[in-house]
Amino acid sequence: MPLLEWRNEYEIGIPGVDKEHYDLIALINRLFANLVESRDSPLIGDFLGEVHAKVAAHFALEEKEMRDRRYQGYPEHKTDHETLLDEIRSIMDMHDTGGYAATGNDLADALTRWFGSHFRLHDARFHHAIIGKSAT
Secondary structure (H helix, E strand, O other): OOOOOOOHHHOOOOHHHHHHHHHHHHHHHHHHHHHHHOOOHHHHHHHHHHHHHHHHHHHHHHHHHHHHOOOOOHHHHHHHHHHHHHHHHHHHHHHHOOOHHHHHHHHHHHHHHHHHHHHHHHHHHHHHHHHHHHHO
16 A cells, blocks of 8 residues: 555646656655565665655755746745755664664655645645736
């Protein structure tokens, strides 16, 4: 069973960003499956690093789109991005120092909580701002 289910409401109306949202959810689900099935600590560490790197790259694209569109909610949205990256980094540090047993649960909790609220609040606002500007 996947950790995160794809929902059409995760689309914001920018094809490149929407594809990355879909790809990130698939990557996170693969990581979670590996955490549940494997006890290969170096593999999990590598996967956590990949998730962090891809999430950071995605946020850079999304933030560029917000700046290009002069989105007024940019500062708050960016702060929420930084919060998730800090949480993932903390989980990576915990894993690196031997806190492996809780890594899967902590990651699952952080990601499901964050993605649910971030998409519902921040990405939805950005989507509505894009729709509103394209309709005028």
